[in-house]
Amino acid sequence: MGSAPSSLKREVHEELSCSICLELFTRPKVLPCQHTFCQDCLRDHAEVKIPLQCPNCRQQVRLPPQGVAGLPDNHIVANMIEKLQKQEKHLEEIREQPQSGNRCSFHPSEEVKLYCKQCNVPVCTECCEEGHDGHPTTGLKKAAQERSSTVQALINEGRNIVENYLSFLRSLREEEKTLNEKKQQTDSIIIQAYNQMVLKLRKRKDHLLSKSGENHTKNLHRIQTDRDRVLEDLNELSAACDRAEQELQQGWGEFLSQQTALIEVVGKYSGKAAPTPVQTQPAVFEPTDTPVPVLGHVRVQSLPSAPIPAATAPIPAKPASSNVAAGGRGHQHGNQRQGEHQPQKVTFGERGSGTGQFWDPVGVTVSDEGEMFVADRGNQRIQVFTLQGTFVRHFPTIVSGKEKMYPWDVAMDGEGNLWPWVVGGTKSADFAVQYNKHGRVLRTFDLQQTVWDRGVAVDTRNNHILITQTTGDLKNKHGEFLVFRPDGTLVRTVGQQQGVKHPRYITVDGEGNILVADIWTHFVFVYSKDGQFLFQFGGKGSGEGQLKQPNGICTDRAGNIIVADCGNSRVEMFDKTGKFLKHISTDMRSPRAVAxxxxxxxxxxxxxxxxxxxxxxx
Known part of the structure; x- marks a missing residue:
């Protein structure tokens, strides 16, 4: 048992050490995956690995605006390290204190030789005379021998409990290792399934291109055949006319002798129908209006609980949240009405910077031509897709020159050009920029100040550009929306009097009314086309008709209002008066923009x- 203390110290140090620097944590920061690292170690790692991934499980991490310093502190680990360091310092001080032998602490000149049975303390002769007169005593060595067995039994019991706790910690490490390996295996299988499906799609693409090529070749052959036939007739008729014209110039006698041949050739072609245009049949690709291929499903495998060592005292655990089991907030499925129709849904995209990948898709609009424009904020670009989710093109959100901005929202203009307006910000200013559908900057105007993120809509009746704005600090926010002409001239400012705090998204309905979603007050505010306040609906909560951080907002042809209820992870439908109608979706994580x-x-x-x-x- 002599090595137990050093073994315990080593294992405790291992549990409280950063896996990057292998030292005790300093300013420990915890990631969303619950792994903890030193703040400086994470900062160095983030500069090398972009986007940031957890060094242990490789899960991508979305850093807050403050960077690594804005990640939550692991206060439990920090407190444990502080206690451990104080304990080690105390033990070191004890080891460094000079040994006083068996000298009495009250009478330093006397040696402790006796043990007072009544008071259970070692004493010297003078102590017996002063404070322990008449108390039963025994020799110090004999008393130590009598009590050593009891003390040793307690030590042994404590060591056994410590070993059980260490065994439990080792089992947790093994369980974490197993989970990481299982995730890697699952990810590998998903990627393999994806690659196989891509291969099948590529073969199908090659087959369709081949069929299109065969059709094109047949049409070209038909055109060439008709061209050759017409050229042959043209040559014969042209030659006869040229010959007759030449003979006519040479003399009447020669002409009259050849008149019969010309009559024959012209008569041959005057009775024939003129050549008609070639009837070709070009191939047309018609994409199937069906959901994109489904790779498979990820299900949660039920694993047997790891047994807790019998001698280990129970360790309190946090109650399991139903949110985790359901893959979202616990109230979501409870809010879905029984028997309510479930819409068909096509979903595409994932985190990344490649084609068809996104990093914070915060805005969306659809042109009359059926092209979908997505504001891909983290990648500083607009991506364009078909309504089947097929990638078409993308372009960077450039303000001027080479300066890029982070786009916050996108809307189509009202001039019939189908060109998008984008609002966004750089480090120094906010802008409204209109692009053509291929990304060339058409016009730009400065929004004068840098504020919280904004939304944009276009009133197609008068081609006014409506942009939300939030000023102030966290404790004292002020919200409004600004109405501009396309040249940047400010028409009016609306919303200061109704308690709007942080308007994010904005839209205009079929009657010209303006609807603004406020993520701070959790209300939707409705104004007339002239900016007069009409009513509001919503309010913080998760019940029917309530909202929590409402984001995207739009209306359908019937005037029904659709809201991305981001805080409740659902998409809601209200009628034009703000009365709740139904849940459109309750299985999204953070619905942001709608169109x-x-x-x-x-x-x-x-x-x-x-x-x-x-x-x-x-």
Whole structure:
């Protein structure tokens, strides 16, 4: 048992050490995956690994605006390290104190030789005379021998409990290792399934291109055959005319002798129908309007609980949240009405910077041509897709020259050009920029100040640009929306009098009314086309008709209002008076922006999953 203390110290140090620097944590920061690292170690790692991934499990981490310093502190680990360091310092001080032998602490000149049985303390002769007169005593050595067995039994019991706790910690490490390996295996299988499906799609693409090429070749052959036939007739007729014209110039006698041949050739062609245009049949690709291929499903495998050592005292655990089991907030499925129709949905996208990948898709709009424009904020670009989720093109959100801005929202203009307006910000200013559909900057105007993120909408009746704005600090926010002409001239400012705090997204309905979603007050504010306040609805909560951090907002042809209820992880529908109608979706993580399509489809971006969903028949 002599090595037990050093073994315990080593294992405790291992549990409280950073896996990057292998030293005790300093300013420990905890990631969303619950792994903890030193703040400086994470900062160095973040500079090398972009985007940041957990060094242990490789899960991507979305850093707050303050960077690594803004991550939550692991106060439990910090307190444990502080206690450990104080204990080690105390033990070191004890070891460094000079040994006083068996000298009495009250009478330093006397040696302790006796043990007072009544008071259970070692004493010297003078102590017996002064404070322990008449108390039963025994020799110090004999008393130590009598009590050593009891003390040793307690030590042994304590060591056994310590070993059980250490065994439990080792089992947790093994369980974490197993989980990491299982995740890597699952991810590998998902990627393999994806690659196989991509291979099948590539073969199908090659087959369709081959069929298109064969059709094109047949049409070209038909054109060439008709060209050769007409050229042959043209040569014969042209030669006869040229010959007759030449003979006519040479003399009447020669002409009259050859007149019969010319009559024959011209008569041959005057009775024939003129050549008609070639009837070709070009191939046309018609994409199937079906959901994208489904790779498979990720299910949670039930594992047997690891047994707790019998001698270990129970360790309190936090109660399991139903949110985790359901893959979202616990109230979501309870809010879905029994028997309520579930819409068809196509979902595409994932976190990344490649084609068709997103990093915080915060805005979306759809042109009359059926092209979907997505504001990909983290990647500083606009991506364009078909309504089947097929990537078309993308362009960077450039303000001027090479300066890029982070886009916050996007809306189509009202001049019939189908060109998007984008609001966004750089480090120094906010801008409204109009691009053509291929990303060339058409016009720009400065929004004068840098504020919280904004939303944009276009009033197509008068082509006014409506942009939300929030000023002030966290404790004293002021919200409003600004109405501009396309040249940047400010028409009016609306919303200061109704208690609007942080308006994020904005839209205009079919009657010209203006709707603004306020993520701070959890209300939707409705104004007339002239900016007069009409009513508000919502309010913080998770019940029917309540909202929590409402984000994207749009309306359908019937005037029904659709809201991305981000804080409740659902998409809601209200009628034009603000009366709750139904849940459109309750299985999204953080629905952010919404847009209606002319044929009745609904597009929703999911900030939490970095994806886009297209709903039909909702």
């Amino acid at each position: 209606m399509v002319r044929d009745g489809q609904l597009v929703v971006t999911d900030h939490g999953k970095d994806s886009v969903s297209i709903f039909q028949n909702f």
